[in-house]
Structure formats: C-alpha cells, structure tokens
Amino acid sequence: xxxxxxxxxxxxxxxxxxxxxxxxxxxxxxxxxxxxxxxxxxxxxxxxxxxxxxxxxxxxxxxxxxxxxxxxxxxxxxxxxxxxxxxxxxxxxxxxxxxxxxxxxxxxxxxxxxxxxxxxxxxxxxxxxxxxxxxxxxxxxxxxxxxxxxxxxxxxxxxxxxxxxxxxxxxxxxxxxxxxxxxxxxxxxxxxxxxxxxxxxxxxxxxxxxxx
Amino acid sequence: xxxxxxxxxxxxxxxxxxxxxxxxxxxxxxxxxxxxxxxxxxxxxxxxxxxxxxxxxxxxxxxxxxxxxxxxxxxxxxxxxxxxxxxxxxxxxxxxxxxxxxxxxxxxxxxxxxxxxxxxxxxxxxxxxxxxxxxxxxxxxxxxxxxxxxxxxxxxxxxxxxxxxxxxxxxxxxxxxxxxxxxxxxxxxxxxxxxxxxxxxxxxxxxxxx
Numbered sequence: 001x002x003x004x005x006x007x008x009x010x011x012x013x014x015x016x017x018x019x020x021x022x023x024x025x026x027x028x029x030x031x032x033x034x035x036x037x038x039x040x041x042x043x044x045x046x047x048x049x050x051x052x053x054x055x056x057x058x059x060x061x062x063x064x065x066x067x068x069x070x071x072x073x074x075x076x077x078x079x080x081x082x083x084x085x086x087x088x089x090x091x092x093x094x095x096x097x098x099x100x101x102x103x104x105x106x107x108x109x110x111x112x113x114x115x116x117x118x119x120x121x122x123x124x125x126x127x128x129x130x131x132x133x134x135x136x137x138x139x140x141x142x143x144x145x146x147x148x149x150x151x152x153x154x155x156x157x158x159x160x161x162x163x164x165x166x167x168x169x170x171x172x173x174x175x176x177x178x179x180x181x182x183x184x185x186x187x188x189x190x191x192x193x194x195x196x197x198x199x200x201x202x203x204x205x206x207x208x209x210x211x212x
Numbered sequence: 213x214x215x216x217x218x219x220x221x222x223x224x225x226x227x228x229x230x231x232x233x234x235x236x237x238x239x240x241x242x243x244x245x246x247x248x249x250x251x252x253x254x255x256x257x258x259x260x261x262x263x264x265x266x267x268x269x270x271x272x273x274x275x276x277x278x279x280x281x282x283x284x285x286x287x288x289x290x291x292x293x294x295x296x297x298x299x300x301x302x303x304x305x306x307x308x309x310x311x312x313x314x315x316x317x318x319x320x321x322x323x324x325x326x327x328x329x330x331x332x333x334x335x336x337x338x339x340x341x342x343x344x345x346x347x348x349x350x351x352x353x354x355x356x357x358x359x360x361x362x363x364x365x366x367x368x369x370x371x372x373x374x375x376x377x378x379x380x381x382x383x384x385x386x387x388x389x390x391x392x393x394x395x396x397x398x399x400x401x402x403x404x405x406x407x408x409x410x411x412x413x414x415x416x417x418x419x420x421x422x
Contacts, residue, residue, distance in 0.1 A: 017360045018232070019291040020225045027218060056217040060224065 009073030016063055027056065030078065034085045041089040051092060055085040061136060143193040151186035154179055229289060232359065236287055239354035240279065243347055243376065250343050250380050257386035263314070270310035271382055277304050278375035286368030288360045308375055311382055312397045316390040336385050336392070340400035341407075344377035348408050357412040358419035366412030374405035 006014075006022075008029060014022035034055060038048035059081055068076045144152055157168045165183070169176040261268070281300060284290035292300065309317050351357055351373055357366040378401035387393055 013362065014291055017288045017291070017362070017365075018225055018228050019288075020222055021291065023221060023225060024218075050215065053215045053217040056221060057215075060217070060221045 007074045008077040009068060012066065012077045016066065026077075030081050031056075033078070034081060037082060038085055038089055041086065042092060047092065051085065051088050054088050055081065058088065058136075059084050139194060140190075143190050146193060147186055147189055151182050151189065154182040155186045155190070158183060232287055232289055236283070236289075236354060236356065239350055239356060240283070242350055243279070246343070246346055246350065247376060247380055250339075250346075251383060254339065254380075254384045256383055259386050260383060267310060267314035270307050270314075271379060273303070273307040274311045274375050274379045274382075277307060278372045278379065282368050282372035282375070283356070286360070286365045286372065287356060288365070304371060304375060308378060308401065309398065312378065312393050312401075313390065314388075316388075316393065320390060320394070334392075334396050336381050336387075336396035337400040337403075339384065340377045340381045340397065341404050343380045344374055344401075344404035344408060347373040347376055348411060351408075352411070352415055355419065357415040361420070363413055363416050366416040367409050370405060370408035370412040373408050374401050377401060377404055 006025070008026065011022045011026040011029070015026050031052060035048055035052050038051045038055075039045055042048055042051065062084075066077075066080055070076055144155065147155065153172070154168060157163045157171065158165070163171065165176050165179050169179045172179065263271075277300070281290070282304065285292065285297065285300070313320065348370075351369055356369050359365065378397060381397050381400070385392075385397065
C-alpha cells in the first residue's frame, strides 16, 4: 500500500515548530539530493558529505528566516536548502583556490569556480546567505567578547589569523601546552554560550577562508 | 574528520522543547491554582463522586485533554500525526458533551424534549466565561498563543482553556436539567471558545509580526 507522505513544506513547517520527527523525515528526503549536488560541485564524496552536514547546520541556525514565497512551497524548501549547499560549496572552492595561490604552485591555479559558472546563485540567493552569515557572525562576536582576554586572543589567532598552536605559542611566548589548554577552555565556553551546532558553523565562518 | 549534524540539531530541538516546558510549567501551575481557587470559592457540587461513572470519567478525560494534551499540541511540545490530531479533536468534543450532559446526551440525540429553559445569562454562563477570561489572560501573558508559527496552534490553546472553564462549571453546578446543561454549560463554553479563538488568533498575528 502506498501511504501518502507529507510534502517538504509540511515537514519544514513542523520542523520549524520544533518537531524532531519532521526534521528526520526532511533530512531523509533532502539529503540524497543535496549530497548529489555537492558531489557534483566539489567532485569529492568526503568533502561533499562534510558540506552536507554544514548545510544542515547552517540551515538549522537560519531556519527562523525561512519563509515560503511563491506558489510552490515544496520547491521553495528545496531551493532554500540548495542555495545554502551551493554557497557552502562555492566558499569551499574559493578557499581551495586561495590556498593554492598561497602555496604558489605553478600549474595548480585553475579556478574550480569557472567549472561551475552556470550554477552560480542569483542575487536574491546570495542575499539569503549574507543575512545568515551576518547573523551567525554577530552572535559569535558577542560570544567572543564574553571570553577572558587570554582565551579570546588564542581563538582569534587560531581561527581568524589561521596560526597553528606552535605559531601561537611562539607569538605569545608561552608553552604550546598552555595554548592548547586556553583554546580548549575557550571553545568549551563558546560551545556553552552558542550551542555546539552554532559553534561548529561559526568556526567554519571564522576561519581564514570564512566571511567573518 | 566528518561532522554529523543530525545529533547536534536533534539536541538543539530537544533543548528548545525543554526550554518551552520550563517556560510554560509556571503558567500551568497558575492555571491549576486558578481552577482550584474558583472551585474552592464557588464550591464543589455535592454529588461530584456520586455521578454516573461514565460521566465522571468523561469529566476526568476533559481535565486530561485541557490541561495536558491540547496545550501540549498548541505549545509545540507534542507533535501528533494528522489522524491523531483529528482523534484528539473528536475526543475533546465527545468528552465535553458527555461530561456536561452525561446520559442526557443520548436522550437528546434520541429526540427527547428538553425543559423549557432556553439560552439565558445565568450564574453558570457568567462563571464559565469569567473563569475562561482569567485563564485566557494567563494564556496571553505567558505567550502561549504565539509559540508556534502556524496560527492554528492558537486554536489548540483556546480549546484547552475553554474546556478548563467548562469542567470548572460542571464540577460546581449539580444541575441535571438538560436545557440548563446544554445552554449554560456547553453553550457558554462554546461561546468562550469562539471568543478565546478570536483573541488567540489576534495575539498570534501581532506577536509573530512583532
């Protein structure tokens, strides 16, 4: 017997109200499509899987901004998730290009974004992503401001400047073990303030290739 | 290292649910105090425990529905499937009618003539609507009408509040007059439900926009 399943919009609606089961069903319905899209964009299954997880987290954090516009609610849900996934993939690819340029390896500077030029999002889609990133960035900066100076310094050098623990140790003239302890305490405090989900997305955004 | 987002999101949803529960527990306790206070002030019907078992069970079912089930759906603490939601609505209607009318419900459905009393503003109407307004104020002040995104959630809350007021009146008034019970108990609860629903929808609209 073919039992009628609720549509994506109905599932999204219940998920936005806090229904865990609806989130599970939505995740099951959307993940294969998103995974396929991401794998096509980044051409690496492991990276696609990571980006899929980041997409789900980012969508979760920005879920209160979701609104159905237009006559096709199910398509609107899918488009929303697709936009977030595509933007994360583009960020990832841009990060790769920057990394390659930084290493200045000749012959390796082909721009992967050019390969997916036809998949670039529209202006409206970018707006959604900028808003999301701005909101996350604002909350992260508020949480960072609450940290003790010593811990904040380590987080900023680690995530914003992209320094390794050894480099931070050298810069601050303290032992590497002490840097690690400060970093551990800082991330634990941030996770407490932001929640583990937001922290992980925030670290992604705050990274040297991120938007913050 | 691959990150698994699903447990993090589920944990966040569970935390939201716990926060909602913590937020609305005081409102539920206050509602219980209001109900208890009203019953103490007005007095319990002398034949409360001598009522037919079926009718008493229906009244207890109404308490369970209005204090637990309906608010849980309206506040986003419980997400029953569509058939279960329909079953809840039918159960609430049947339980309310049985609780108020008892065996007279079947007599009424069988075409038994009622007493001469028609709709009139008596103590039971005032008590039902008055108790309902106090509970409605609790609902508005606690933000219960605007927890969920859908406006329909306000109807679950207002349904719960109206049934609370109905059960208060039923547990106070010992009347076995079908006309009185139909108009002054059930009718007043229906009127209250309409008013509470309109108020709830307005509050939901304003708060969600704000």
